Amino acid sequence: MMSVLSPWQRRLGVGAMAVFAVAAGLPAAGLAQSETPQMGGSLVAVIEGEPTSVDPAFDYDFVSGLATSSITEPLIKFCEGDTQLCPNLASAWTVSEDGLTYTLTIRDGVKFHDGSDMTVEDVVFSLDRIRDPELGSYVGWMLDSVADVTAPDDSTVVITLSQPDALFEYALASTAAHVVSKAVVEAAGADYGTPSVGSIGTGPFKFVEWTSGVQQKLARNDDYWNKEDGGPYLDEITIKILPEPTTRVAGLDTGEIDYLVNNVPSDQYATVEGFDNVNLTFAPSFYGEWITFNTQEAPFDNVKVRQALNYATDKAGLRALYWPGTPDTKATLVYPSMWTFEQDAWQAAWDVLPAYDQDLEKARQLLDESGVADQLNGMTISYYESTPSMKGIAESFIDSMSQLGITIEANKTTYQENIAQQFGNHDDYDIFVGSWGSDFPDPSGNLRPNFGSENIAAGGSNASAYSNPDVDALLVEQNALVDKAERAKLLIEAQALIAEDSPLISVSNPGWPLAVNDRVHGAEIGPLWYWASLFKDVWVSE
Amino acid sequence: MAGYAVRRLLAAIPTLIFVSFVTFGLVRLAPGDPVLIVLGGKRISPELMEQLREKFGLVGDPISQYLAWVGRAVQFDFGESFKLRQEVGDLIVARLPTTVELIAMSVLLAILLGIPLGVLQARRRESAVDYAGSFVAFIGVSSPVYFTAIIGILVFAVWLGVLPAFGSGDGPVDQLRHLILPAVALALGMIALTSRMTRSAMLEVLTSDFIEAARAKGLPERTILVKHALRNALIPVLTVISLQVGFLVVGTVLVESTMGLGGLGSLITDAIQNRDYPVIQASVLLLTVLFILLNLFTDLLYAVIDPRIRYT
Numbered sequence: 001m002m003s004v005l006s007p008w009q010r011r012l013g014v015g016a017m018a019v020f021a022v023a024a025g026l027p028a029a030g031l032a033q034s035e036t037p038q039m040g041g042s043l044v045a046v047i048e049g050e051p052t053s054v055d056p057a058f059d060y061d062f063v064s065g066l067a068t069s070s071i072t073e074p075l076i077k078f079c080e081g082d083t084q085l086c087p088n089l090a091s092a093w094t095v096s097e098d099g100l101t102y103t104l105t106i107r108d109g110v111k112f113h114d115g116s117d118m119t120v121e122d123v124v125f126s127l128d129r130i131r132d133p134e135l136g137s138y139v140g141w142m143l144d145s146v147a148d149v150t151a152p153d154d155s156t157v158v159i160t161l162s163q164p165d166a167l168f169e170y171a172l173a174s175t176a177a178h179v180v181s182k183a184v185v186e187a188a189g190a191d192y193g194t195p196s197v198g199s200i201g202t203g204p205f206k207f208v209e210w211t212s213g214v215q216q217k218l219a220r221n222d223d224y225w226n227k228e229d230g231g232p233y234l235d236e237i238t239i240k241i242l243p244e245p246t247t248r249v250a251g252l253d254t255g256e257i258d259y260l261v262n263n264v265p266s267d268q269y270a271t272v273e274g275f276d277n278v279n280l281t282f283a284p285s286f287y288g289e290w291i292t293f294n295t296q297e298a299p300f301d302n303v304k305v306r307q308a309l310n311y312a313t314d315k316a317g318l319r320a321l322y323w324p325g326t327p328d329t330k331a332t333l334v335y336p337s338m339w340t341f342e343q344d345a346w347q348a349a350w351d352v353l354p355a356y357d358q359d360l361e362k363a364r365q366l367l368d369e370s371g372v373a374d375q376l377n378g379m380t381i382s383y384y385e386s387t388p389s390m391k392g393i394a395e396s397f398i399d400s401m402s403q404l405g406i407t408i409e410a411n412k413t414t415y416q417e418n419i420a421q422q423f424g425n426h427d428d429y430d431i432f433v434g435s436w437g438s439d440f441p442d443p444s445g446n447l448r449p450n451f452g453s454e455n456i457a458a459g460g461s462n463a464s465a466y467s468n469p470d471v472d473a474l475l476v477e478q479n480a481l482v483d484k485a486e487r488a489k490l491l492i493e494a495q496a497l498i499a500e501d502s503p504l505i506s507v508s509n510p511g512w513p514l515a516v517n518d519r520v521h522g523a524e525i526g527p528l529w530y531w532a533s534l535f536k537d538v539w540v541s542e
Numbered sequence: 543m544a545g546y547a548v549r550r551l552l553a554a555i556p557t558l559i560f561v562s563f564v565t566f567g568l569v570r571l572a573p574g575d576p577v578l579i580v581l582g583g584k585r586i587s588p589e590l591m592e593q594l595r596e597k598f599g600l601v602g603d604p605i606s607q608y609l610a611w612v613g614r615a616v617q618f619d620f621g622e623s624f625k626l627r628q629e630v631g632d633l634i635v636a637r638l639p640t641t642v643e644l645i646a647m648s649v650l651l652a653i654l655l656g657i658p659l660g661v662l663q664a665r666r667r668e669s670a671v672d673y674a675g676s677f678v679a680f681i682g683v684s685s686p687v688y689f690t691a692i693i694g695i696l697v698f699a700v701w702l703g704v705l706p707a708f709g710s711g712d713g714p715v716d717q718l719r720h721l722i723l724p725a726v727a728l729a730l731g732m733i734a735l736t737s738r739m740t741r742s743a744m745l746e747v748l749t750s751d752f753i754e755a756a757r758a759k760g761l762p763e764r765t766i767l768v769k770h771a772l773r774n775a776l777i778p779v780l781t782v783i784s785l786q787v788g789f790l791v792v793g794t795v796l797v798e799s800t801m802g803l804g805g806l807g808s809l810i811t812d813a814i815q816n817r818d819y820p821v822i823q824a825s826v827l828l829l830t831v832l833f834i835l836l837n838l839f840t841d842l843l844y845a846v847i848d849p850r851i852r853y854t
Contacts, residue, residue: 050804050812053627060584136594141587194628195636212628212636213804214710240709242802243812250695250707415815416574423578423586439585449585459578459591 037522041540042236045259046251048243050213055193056178057130057137062262062530065175066239067216069533071113072178072201075104075123076169077533081284082526083340083441085169089118089179089202090157093172099164099482102172104157110225112181113206120151125182127159142171142439164480166487170440174531204232204536215240218535231522233539252278258520258540261529264513266322267388277518282511283525284337286446287437288329289389291381291397291505292464294426299372306502308366308373309431310356312400315507317358322389323510330355331499333436333446334491335509337527340441342488349492354499364404376406382421383433385412390433393507397431425458426465434463441528443491448475451498466503470494543845546853547838554834558827562615565826566608569819576600576817580624598624598819611823620824625816630824633809638828640710640805644797645790647721648729652783656733660740660779661772664748675737682734687793691727691800698723708802724797731793732786739782743775750774776847784840791829 051064059068076093079086087093090104110118127149130137145165150158161168171177184192184200191197198207202225205218218237240257242248245265251257252264253275264272264280272280291313293300300306310331319326327336330353339346367373383394394410401408408431413421421429438445449455452475453467471494478490516523522537577594595601599610599621614621620630663675685693699707711720747753748771756766794807806825813821845851 046802050626052625055627058627060581133589133593136590136597138581138584138586138590140590141585144587194632196628196632211710211804212626212633213640213808214802240802241804242708243799243808244708244802246692247695247708247800247802250700254699254703254707256699256707256709414574416579416817419578420573420575424575457588459581459586459588461585 035521035541037231037233037537037539038541039233039539040235041233041542042238043234043258043520043535043538043540044256045237045239045261045535046242046248046257046263047239048241048245048248048263050241051210051216052138053193054199054207054210054216056175056180056199057135057139058193059175060138065530065532066261066534067207067210067218068175068178068199069203069531070205070218070237070535071199071203071207072175072180073203073533074174074177074531075106075172075179076177078170078173078441078526078528078531082528082532085173088173089123090172095169095482097482099166099480100161102159102161102168104159104172106155106157107225108155110202111223112184112202113200113221114181114184115223116181116183118179118181118202120154120157122182123157123179124149124151125185126179127157127177129180129185130176137176139171139174139176142168142174142176164482166479166481167440167442167444170442170445174439203533205234205237208236213241230537231539232536233522234535237535252515252517255517257515258517259523259538260513260515261525261534262512262514264515265388266510266513269513272515278515279518280513280515282326282513283529284327284527285437285510285512286335286338286441286527287435287512288333288335288446288509289393289433289435289507290333291393291431291433291507292503293431294429294465295501295503296426296465296467299370299375302370302372303501304366304370305372305376307356308363308370310502310505311359311363311366312397312404313356313505313507314358314396314400315356315505318389318393318396319508322392323508326511327509328355329506329509331502331506332495333450333504333506334443334495335446337509338438338441338443338446340443341484345485345488345492346443349495353496356502356505358400360400360403367404367406373406376401376408378407378409379430380409380411381431381433382411382413382417382429384415384418386415389508389510390435393433397433422463423459423461426456426463432463436461439528439531443495444475444478444487447491447494447498448479451475451494451503464503466498466501468497468501471497471501543842543853547842550838550841551834554831557834558830561830562612562823562827563608565823566611566819567604569817569822570604572817574817576624576819579817594624615824615827621820623813623821624818625812626818626821630820633821634806634824634828637804637806637809640803641791641794641798641807643721644725644728644794644803644805645787647725648732648790648793649783649787651725651729652732652736652786655729656736657740657772657779659733660737661744661767663737663741664744665767667745672741675741679734679738682730683738685730686796687727687731688796688800690730691724691797694723694727695801708800710803720803724801724803727801728790728793728797732783732790735782735786736779739779740775743778744771747771747774773847777844780840780843780847784836787836788833 047063049063052058054068056068056072059065073089075090076085077088089107091107093104095102106120106123130140131143145161145163147162148160181200188197193199195210195212204221204224206221208217208219210216216239220232220235224232249268255277381394381397383390385391398408421432422434436450449461451466453472455462456465474490474494478487481487514525519540521539577591623630659675663672666672695707698705705723706720711717756770795811798805798808810825
């Protein structure tokens with residue numbers, strides 16, 4: 001048995017990371033920090049599009065979670081800056097030595113919003129429901145290695161895996177492990193989670209109403225099970241839908257928007273920082289933007305070409321322009337924020353990892369050696385034109401290549417084309433600007449989806465079509481291990497191989513923006529804010 | 543008149559069939575895989591992709607897909623939105639009122655402001671009022687709705703702080719307050735066109751012999767303008783307004799997403815962006831029906847305004 005409640009000891013304070021104020025939305029300057037939270041009041045949060053559902057089974061995006069994760073809750077939760085796991089609806093859990101059996105102690109006295117008790121039967125039902133292929137849950141894949149879920153007694157749930165899965169534990173803190181009421185879900189049938197029916201959970205806020213295309217309303221759950229360490233304080237939360245970025249900025253200015261996570265337009269950060277009534281802060285992320293190409297097609301099947309393009313890209317210049325103060329990147333998607341275990345080993349590996357800092361001479365030399373540089377001439381770089389930073393990456397790349405005497409054309413794409421290129425058959429782009437963020441606080445959450453060859457097929461996330469049997473073997477092997485030191489060793493080995501192969505040019509690791517009105521207090525986000533219950537400890541001063 | 547209306551409605555059926563067929567084909571010809579887009583940017587399993595394709599009815603040949611869709615549509619079952627997981631019928635019922643309110647307010651503004659402005663301009667031709675009206679119309683016609691909306695937000699919400707920047711409000715009064723900016727932004731172009739059309743139609747009528755005759759008879763100027771001139775000038779104005787309502791629908795798409803009003807317009811834009819076939823098909827069909835009804839209504843209105851027009 002291994003202990004899972006290791007206290008968090010080290011902050012993620014490496015290098016430029018320190019500039020990030022993780023504790024966003026502290027009381028504004030001039031207000032005493034010791035001010036006690038006030039009960040009551042309401043808050044307006046804004047999201048950019050209509051949520052998919054308030055059914056956790058379909059919450060796997062950046063807009064649905066604000067409501068969903070306030071209504072229903074997972075068995076365990078991410079904590080300590082989203083780097084560790086803490087108890088939630090399960091008060092404790094243990095993992096067997098072979099990594100196959102998870103035994104969870106389910107908390108007593110937790111009630112659903114309709115007043116009924118949450119039972120182990122509800123927990124088993126909730127997990128089995130997500131696993132049921134009939135439901136087609138968007139997070140069903142997270143429970144793929146689950147063989148069986150049982151409740152041996154009134155306070156214990158046992159989950160048996162068919163094979164050890166290092167990432168499974170994290171799934172228990174995602175929407176895949178939100179506990180829903182069996183009676184309510186069965187009564188609602190297919191309408192569960194839609195605006196007409198809504199949802200019922202154990203969370204700090206209750207579903208009130210959802211006006212399609214306009215807003216969702218939540219109200220405080222006065223019977224919340226976990227009021228000892230804080231809220232819920234707010235009487236009411238309104239989550240409004242506002243697709244236009246310019247209007248979102250105007251709404252922050254007028255004070256009509258209290259809370260805006262992620263959807264602060266990146267080219268307006270300076271404007272928002274200039275508002276007297278708004279605090280803009282950034283949380284570290286497991287997210288990055290990068291350039292890639294189909295590594296199975298000429299000339300990108302030539303490692304020298306890939307390394308040359310990496311050396312040609314002005315990553316530091318782009319970071320300074322679009323994400324000042326964010327961490328440097330090296331030739332990996334495992335950002336320092338993701339060293340959630342064996343930090344020393346990761347640091348040592350980072351120190352020797354190539355950064356491919358811009359060096360046009362070296363790029364020119366490598367291109368000459370490759371002998372296929374002329375094939376690059378006239379190729380296109382595809383990017384989604386509505387994201388300012390992605391446009392910037394493409395333009396900077398075109399500029400750098402022209403300095404090498406190579407003409408690259410811009411291919412602006414729509415969102416649909418962008419998705420098809422990143423997740424399609426790899427036959428519709430030459431060079432591609434993309435992005436990826438890990439679902440879990442684990443290095444393999446960025447390595448396996450992007451570099452495992454099992455993710456090359458259509459629908460898969462390996463946009464480089466990168467296939468290296470040695471890397472595959474390491475990634476698969478580490479996933480079956482329980483010992484974290486051993487996992488780190490294998491992942492670091494894979495990372496080094498990938499860095500040398502240069503299938504992808506890692507440009508940035510931007511922070512998640514959070515803009516709040518200065519009457520809002522206790523608002524905090526972490527790298528995995530999209531899984532988090534965001535409003536429990538938030539309060540407002542009038 | 544009733545017989546005429548029924549014949550017109552029956553004649554609309556082939557139009558609807560044609561429109562539904564073309565829409566069905568076009569959305570499928572547009573690039574972009576709905577399944578990939580629904581799961582946009584996230585990790586997915588091939589099994590789930592296959593399953594969704596099945597659920598969305600995207601397997602099998604297009605003709606039988608179309609016939610299956612028509613079979614359900616005639617029973618008012620338009621299926622479930624791919625992206626939003628709600629019944630398309632419910633979605634449209636929820637979203638339609640906002641758009642109808644917006645359009646109704648804009649048309650009302652166009653009639654209440656555009657027509658009097660045009661009459662005044664025609665009456666005081668080449669005066670300061672006429673030039674000022676023409677200038678306003680020029681601005682109104684040439685400003686894109688999106689731009690007008692943003693300027694409106696900046697001036698009335700950010701600088702003056704008298705109107706909300708976005709959203710739809712709680713309760714009737716607050717809702718009306720929230721509709722002012724978007725409705726004005728939407729109506730500006732229409733007010734401009736209506737006033738221009740009224741002005742030129744009035745100018746033409748005011749130089750007719752029967753107006754001279756009325757003046758010679760010593761009728762008061764107000765009676766001449768409203769009862770004799772305007773009534774005759776209204777037919778082309780009405781035609782323009784009715785045509786403009788079509789453009790208003792396009793305008794609502796922009797205004798709704800700019801100002802966070804979840805109406806039919808934003809539903810359609812989202813659906814097109816997300817390749818949400820069932821929503822696109824049903825919305826386009828609904829718009830077609832609305833246009834057919836609007837045209838019929840306009841034609842019938844002609845007869846009310848001008849007794850010489852008779853439908854049999």
